[in-house]
Amino acid sequence: MLNxxxxxxxRIRAELPEDSSVPDGADDLFLIYxxxxxxxxxxxxxxxxxxxxxxxxxxxxxxxxxxxxxxxLDEETRxxxxxxxxxxxxxxxxx
Numbered sequence: 001m002l003n004x005x006x007x008x009x010x011r012i013r014a015e016l017p018e019d020s021s022v023p024d025g026a027d028d029l030f031l032i033y034x035x036x037x038x039x040x041x042x043x044x045x046x047x048x049x050x051x052x053x054x055x056x057x058x059x060x061x062x063x064x065x066x067x068x069x070x071x072x073l074d075e076e077t078r079x080x081x082x083x084x085x086x087x088x089x090x091x092x093x094x095x
Contacts, residue, residue, distance in 0.1 A: 008034035011094060015087035021080075029056040033088055041092035046070060049081040049088065 002010065009030035016022070023029065032052040036044050047070040054067045066077055 005031050005034045005038075008037050008091065008095070011091040012037060012084075012087045015090040015094075017083050017086065020083040020087075023060075025060070026056075028059075029053065032056055033084060037088050037092050037095075042089050044085065044088050044092070046078065046081045046085050049085045050078075053081065053084075 009027070012030055012033050013022070029052070032055060033049070036048055036052055040048060050070040050073070057064050057067055066073060070078065070081075
């Protein structure tokens with residue numbers, strides 16, 4: 001049986017567009033996204049998604065070049081958070 005955060009994480013995964021690229025070993029990342037879903041719901045912003053990814057990435061690759069504030073990213077890199085933002089917002093409407 002899934003706990004409530006794991007259930008929310010699964011709901012977020014299910015809402016991702018089909019062509020989304022999910023990093024390997026991202027189960028913990030989706031749990032952080034589940035916290036965002038519960039804390040902010042449809043009000044979650046791209047900056048929030050990037051901050052969650054950055055926190056997760058610190059444990060995966062602490063020297064990753066994209067662990068910077070969202071405003072410091074180029075447009076192409078910012079766009080990578082879009083599918084996850086969409087999925088979190090969609091999942092928040094189906095709780």
